[in-house]
Amino acid sequence: MTKYRTEHDSMGDVQVPADAYYGAQTQRAVENFPISGWRLPSSMISAMGLVKLACATANRDLGKLTGSGKNPLDDQAVEALLEAAREVSEGKLDDQFPVDVFQTGSGTSSNMNINEVISNRAIEIVGGDRMATQKPIHPNDHVNMGQSTNDTFPTAIHVAVAVQIQRRLIPALDKLRAALEEKAEQWDRVIKIGRTHLMDATPLRLGQEFGGFARQLELSLQRARRAAEAVLELPVGGTAVGSGINTHPEFGRRVAEVLAEETGVEFVEAVNHFEANAQRDALVESHGQLKCIAQTLFNVANNVRWLGSGPRCGFYEVQLPSRQPGSSIMPGKVNPVMCESLMQLTARVIGNDGCMSMSGAAGGNFQLNIMMPVMAHTALESIQLLASGADAFVEFCVAEMQANVDVCEAAVEQSLSMCTSLNPLIGYEQAAKLAKEAFATGKTIRELCIEKGVLDEQALNEALDPWSMTEPQA
Known part of the structure; x- marks a missing residue:
């Protein structure tokens, strides 16, 4: 049977699983939001850990954690706080974040989830009892010092999105671009008939056609870089409404500098914290670039699918690799499954853009957007789908494609x-x-x-x- 311990928050006592690192507010959220079973992506949890690490570093360097405020920490406790945040950023505690995506719109439940986990883990690191009701390294007073969910949660979204674009999406798109360029060079001497309006047109070379696809991916790479650039300004330092109440004037700049050093991404403090706290226009802009990348990948996959149609009653100018049997009733049939997979996932990303646009437009009332968890989940899902889809398309389709030279040239005359x-x-x-x-x-x-x-x-x-x-x- 599950054992429980008693945790306390400002609303009273809560029974929490005894072995959990999270506390009362996380448990309340688990009970309040039994909605989808979707948790925030691990990339978002990692980014939240990095943000907490950067905030603790800034507070340490500013003398805030060890200062004259309520319950100052000693150096050992500060280092434990930093170590616990680092563990979260490295994914070592991912199973401690059970809150559903469809929660409070600011992300407060997830912010307190991470505050509680870091608090209890830091207490454990210094040899304390994380089961105790009193928290010597407190989730609000220490882990959340100088912060509000309203500025740190969107900061974490920006960090997660930019990092995932840099580390996952850009390399995947570049690999697909290189694979298409290789085919373009390999097939430059193969003449075929062009098609406009799906009707016969003048000749071109198969290499020219694939060179056009490669250029589409080159432009997609530029869009991916712009998608990352759109989220480089970080809201951290604005606290509750953008005014910076309860934080040091240098806090936002210092946090951005730590995050830039940790990730290699050129994050900066927001120019205007009232805009940065209240609006998620940057995320909408960023995802708009992802949508364009998605429609490009859909177009390339669909063209390749058509070029491979056949083998006897279609175009069959390009032979696609046989990945699996294509029919439960027609023996020997093989389908362009990798093209279809890529087309489906890009359709999902294009649909995701509607969610992002609606969330950005309708959610930003006065000083806070209240659609942030779903925006985080949606944007990171899109990046993951595009990156994984591009990787698979290269490995299981483009790399093994062959030109049917005789078929191409026979139609020209x-x-x-x-x-x-x-x-x-x-x-x-x-x-x-x-x-x-x-x-x-x-x-x-x-x-x-x-x-x-x-x-x-x-x-x-x-x-x-x-x-x-x-x-x-x-």
């Missing part, structure tokens, strides 16, 4: 749009008549031109040279 290169020689209207007649008779443009003597052999061969059609001509 059949295209009615071959007549486009005749425009400068015989005019648009005459070329259009040839295209219509070729379609009606089943003949190629070349065959019809020879039959009608439209041009001499040399001029015709030069005009209908597919390679020359893939580049501008002087």
